[in-house]
Amino acid sequence: MDKLNFLTAGMPLSNGNKGYDNAFKILEDMTLDGMELEFVHGVRISETSKKTVNETNLIKTAHAPFYINLNSKEEEKVEASVQRIIETANVTNELGGYSITFHAGFYMGNSKEETYAKIREQIKKITDELEKTGNKIWIRPETTGKATQWGDLKEIIKLSKEFEYVLPCVDFSHLHARYNGSHNTYDEFAQMLELIGKELGDVAINNFHAHLAGIDYSSKGEKRHLNLEESDMNYKDLLRALKDFNVKGALVCESPNIESDCLLLKQCYATLLA
Numbered sequence: 001m002d003k004l005n006f007l008t009a010g011m012p013l014s015n016g017n018k019g020y021d022n023a024f025k026i027l028e029d030m031t032l033d034g035m036e037l038e039f040v041h042g043v044r045i046s047e048t049s050k051k052t053v054n055e056t057n058l059i060k061t062a063h064a065p066f067y068i069n070l071n072s073k074e075e076e077k078v079e080a081s082v083q084r085i086i087e088t089a090n091v092t093n094e095l096g097g098y099s100i101t102f103h104a105g106f107y108m109g110n111s112k113e114e115t116y117a118k119i120r121e122q123i124k125k126i127t128d129e130l131e132k133t134g135n136k137i138w139i140r141p142e143t144t145g146k147a148t149q150w151g152d153l154k155e156i157i158k159l160s161k162e163f164e165y166v167l168p169c170v171d172f173s174h175l176h177a178r179y180n181g182s183h184n185t186y187d188e189f190a191q192m193l194e195l196i197g198k199e200l201g202d203v204a205i206n207n208f209h210a211h212l213a214g215i216d217y218s219s220k221g222e223k224r225h226l227n228l229e230e231s232d233m234n235y236k237d238l239l240r241a242l243k244d245f246n247v248k249g250a251l252v253c254e255s256p257n258i259e260s261d262c263l264l265l266k267q268c269y270a271t272l273l274a
């Protein structure tokens with residue numbers, strides 16, 4: 001991508017019950033750059049909506065269903081999870097999307113190594129299947145907000161190295177919550193970006209997909225999303241680090257006020273560039 005783009009997580013609040021058509025118009029009027037399609041409760045989109053989504057020039061990413069656990073002890077749940085990711089990848093690719101993200105799974109009491117091996121095996125199935133059909137969309141496990149969920153930054157970087165079309169979706173708020181308040185200074189943001197660049201190369205820095213929101217957390221990690229100004233999320237220094245590392249791609253705002261914080265981020269970033 002040629003710059004850092006600011007996307008809303010789903011349709012803007014001010015869209016009310018209206019469809020994608022109106023939602024895209026709002027984003028364009030606000031000078032926002034795109035939308036993450038929220039397939040979190042299932043990959044459902046009507047044919048009419050597909051046409052609208054396909055026609056917009058805004059950037060599209062997608063969030064796969066929440067009901068995914070590639071490390072479930074029940075094989076049919078693992079298989080259903082694999083299928084949900086493939087379906088998200090196929091529909092989003094068909095819609096001209098850039099990247100998809102998902103929460104890969106839980107440790108389920110297994111060691112980090114066992115969990116990694118199991119998730120890796122499932123990601124291989126997914127990428128093999130997508131390769132067969134020529135689908136080259138980015139497949140991105142998201143950094144998670146709780147220690148019980150697989151997916152710290154190092155695990156996802158390791159997995160990304162093994163597959164051509166796998167890269168991290170860096171949820172900075174999740175990492176801040178996962179570690180109970182750290183990962184919130186300029187130096188920490190810079191270290192993460194440096195690690196990604198060093199381990200995965202320019203392709204990762206030039207094709208970024210990230211999530212950001214205000215967040216509430218405890219020693220157990222993520223509790224809930226908040227609006228940025230109601231939280232301690234240090235988004236200003238994060239934006240500064242993203243600018244300094246010349247990160248390009250999609251930054252998706254997941255605050256409850258959706259488009260307001262998305263605009264706040266975009267405007268704050270613009271002042272840094274000016």
Ligand SMILES: [Zn+2]
Pocket residue numbers: 063102103142
């Ligand atoms: Zn997510």
